[in-house]
Amino acid sequence: MKTAVFSTKSYDREYLNRFNSSHSHELTYFEAPLNKNTVNLTVGYEAVCVFVNDDLNKEVIDELSSKGVKVIALRCAGFNNVDLDEATNKGIAVVRVPTYSPQAVAEHAMALILTLNRKTHKAYNRIRESNFSLERLTGFDIHGKTVGIIGTGHIGALFAKIVLGFGCNVIGYDVNENKELVDAGVKYCGLDELFKNSDIISLHCPLIPATHHLLNKNAFDKMKDGVMVINTSRGALINTTDAIAALKSGRLGYLGIDVYEQEEKLFFKDLSEEIIEDDEISRLMTFPNVLITSHQGFFTKEALEEIASTTLKNLTDIEEGRGSKNEIKV
Structure with missing residues (x-):
């Protein structure tokens, strides 16, 4: 053809x-x-x-x-x-x-969590400059934390198994419950309960009208202070303006994204010698607790x-x- x-x-x-x-x-x-x-x-x-x-x-x-x-x-x-x-x-x-390769995306979500938490990207850059200080590199134990997974299809289910292996308490939200995950210890709940109880929230749902800007000001207001949010699904699941406000207030403690709402103007291109006209991604890049990768989860x-x-x-x-x-x- x-x-x-x-x-x-x-x-x-x-x-x-x-x-x-x-x-x-x-x-x-x-x-x-x-x-x-x-x-x-x-x-x-x-x-x-x-x-x-x-x-x-x-x-x-x-x-x-x-x-x-x-x-x-x-x-x-x-x-x-x-x-x-x-x-x-x-x-x-x-x-x-x-x-x-649902494994690829699920593993990348875990990589974002580990990198944000233990700040390995910052440690790498420090060592390259002969700075061996541990100041401001403090992380937290992932073991025992509550991880909320929104969307437990192929990728979400594999991600659930990964974090279960880390000894996390795992709660999930999906219109269809996965019996295998329930048997493995995942507890399903409503969105509000997931927002309230999660230390880490990872998005693994499709972008449809019902999930557009699923994480917005209303959702962030229901979350714990300092919550970590990971998005390896679709950029428009998160209202970027509201996420920036949540980062500034401290409600959102960490943000790891492999997707971005306006990524078609940016991702998969070398713009290193150009002016980035997207003010929101430019603002996100200034936060020390934000990690952005350019849609490489599948790669x-x-x-x-x-x-x-x-x-x-x-x-x-x-x-x-x-x-x-x-x-x-x-």
């Missing part, structure tokens, strides 16, 4: 090319994201392959349809950047990679292999008329 691959990085080409040997799709790589300004690049293609920050709104999908595109292949699990209703109306199949060898192989198989299944089990239906 003749496919235009957008938001391409070197690792996308490496893994897609490696696994394409058994599929023989005709792949053309574009470094630019797919949006209303670049949709004209899709002329002559049957499919587009996109990532988390490509913008497939109604206007873009209408243009894709007019140019003969029949498939949108997402190299990710989330699909909040695609107008699914319009894709359905235009007869464009939307396929995704529902599970690539392991195993995850990249699964993303490439599943994406290409999705395209093959559609091309050969079998339909894909990973197609998103509305």
Whole structure:
């Protein structure tokens, strides 16, 4: 299938090319994201392959349809950047990679917790400057703390098992309780109770209208002073303005984010010689108790292999008329 691959990085080409040997799709790589300004690049293609920050709104999908595109292949699990209703109306199949490496994201969430707590990033920089002082590097024992997990799907469940292994008390919130986690000792509760009792809160839920700005001023006001919040899911789960206010007041003691509400303008780019115009992320970067990584939670060898192989198989299944089990239906 003749496919235009957008938001391409070197690792996308490496893994897609490696696994394409058994599929023989005709792949053309574009470094630019797919949006209303670049949709004209899709002329002559049957499919587009996109990532988390490509913008497939109604206007873009209408243009894709007019140019003969029949498939949108997402190299990710989330699909909040695609107008699914319009894709359905235009007869464009939307396929995704529902599970690539939930272990990678769960482990990255734990890495953020450990780094924020024990300040290993600061210790590393100190030692590089021959500063061996321990002043202001005090952390806390994670053992025995209460960890609240919002969303206990694949990633949330694996994260729960990790923190159980650290000897934490684990409470969870999800519309569907996981019996295996209950048997392992996870206690489910309402959101307000989770906010009230958690020392650490980790977000592992999808971004849908009901979860947009789930953590806002009202939510922060219900939390313990000094609570740690970790987000490796979607940036818009947190109201950034309210998070900054909570950091300034001390209610929010630590914030670790691998995602950011306006990340499409920043992440996956080298902006080291440019002025960052986003005032909110610039403010976040000034806090000593904030740790930001640029959507690298998924970024392991195993995850990249699964993303490439599943994406290409999705395209093959559609091309050969079998339909894909990973197609998103509305």
